[in-house]
Amino acid sequence: MKFLLFLASLLLVVDSVMVVVNGKPDPSSKANQNPNATSWEKCVKYCSEEVTCLLAYDNEGKCEWFQHENITKVKQTTVLEEEKVAFKVNNFSTSSCPSGLNPPTFDNQDAHGVLLIPGEYDNPNRVNYTIKYTAGTWEFSYFEQNACPTDFFVLLQRENIQWCMSTEITPDRPFTSFSYDAAVTTCDNQNGSVLTGATNAAEMEKIKTMQSNLLSWGAVPQESFALRLDGKRTTACQATPRTASCMTDEVRKGVHED
Structure with missing residues (x-):
């Protein structure tokens, strides 16, 4: 033998960052709740560390977070509406912060992210996602495959x-x-x-x-x-x-x- x-x-390891903007998930989305996150900052931190989370939402003071299979769209809102979401996206630059309109799709450039979701036999599910911005709405698309x-x-x-x-x-x-x-x-x-x-x-x-x-x-x-x-x-x-x-x-x- x-x-x-x-x-x-x-596989290149890409750091992720949380980008906070005014917005709210589409009503068809299915949220998870974290009652232990008693502030918005804690909610964002929880999503950044939770491997299956790609979006956090401040729903009237309650921390809601979303897995990729449960959300496809986020509606842009105004500051006056006092609704916030935090997108988890790839961070390819550590030297400077990006700028432009409609973050995380700065100046309508697609944003990207990667989730490595634990699977059986230590072969996680790799979820690559793209966020596009069109007419006041961010939309997610996904591509899934085993990491190995x-x-x-x-x-x-x-x-x-x-x-x-x-x-x-x-x-x-x-x-x-x-x-x-x-x-x-x-x-x-x-x-x-x-x-x-x-x-x-x-x-x-x-x-x-x-x-x-x-x-x-x-x-x-x-x-x-x-x-x-x-x-x-x-x-x-x-x-x-x-x-x-x-x-x-x-x-x-x-x-x-x-």
């Missing part, structure tokens, strides 16, 4: 990049192993994926969960077998393998070096 870890489906290609992948967060990690298992007899070059080639054949390993203890736990799922799904033989992971030291640790930083538990956990 051969076993590989590989990464695919590179299949449920045989799990989503990893590494710095400001999200990766989908999976395994390659072949039931060879007798049990064999990959050479490094063969491993790189095999990963590349999986839609241009790259060879990887566990970079910390949390990722090692995800690997263990993946293998448990594969066993339960019958993707690997229901028999006793041993799984041995080889690793390669970083360039720095090849030169000084016995330093404290190179001997930490996170470096060594789940990785064996010949």
Whole structure:
């Protein structure tokens, strides 16, 4: 049996911001309520942190928030009507604030957002949405897909990049192993994926969960077998393998070096 870890489906992590404007959701919208958000500021903060929320609404002092499947339109209002909404949108610029009419669609330029909604087997649902402004109304459109290609992948967060990690298992007899070059080639054949390993203890736990799922799904033989992971030291640790930083538990956990 051969076993590989590989990464695919590179996803750029985009920060989101809340943009507060005068408006009210279309009457056909279905709201959730958060009675613990006792001020508008707390309501906006709650929506910014709730992964399924894309709009908050101050409904006569009550905090209402909306999931993507429950809202399609927001009507623009005036300051005198004292109704406010907060849109969650992508923030691609950290150097300056945008300006223009009809935010978050500044000067009628489409606004965009992304939600990563937790799903089964650590493969979240990725909801990309666009907000268009026409004649006093903002309208949402949505495109949904799994963040990773299949449920045989799990989503990893590494710095400001999200990766989908999976395994390659072949039931060879007798049990064999990959050479490094063969491993790189095999990963590349999986839609241009790259060879990887566990970079910390949390990722090692995800690997263990993946293998448990594969066993339960019958993707690997229901028999006793041993799984041995080889690793390669970083360039720095090849030169000084016995330093404290190179001997930490996170470096060594789940990785064996010949």
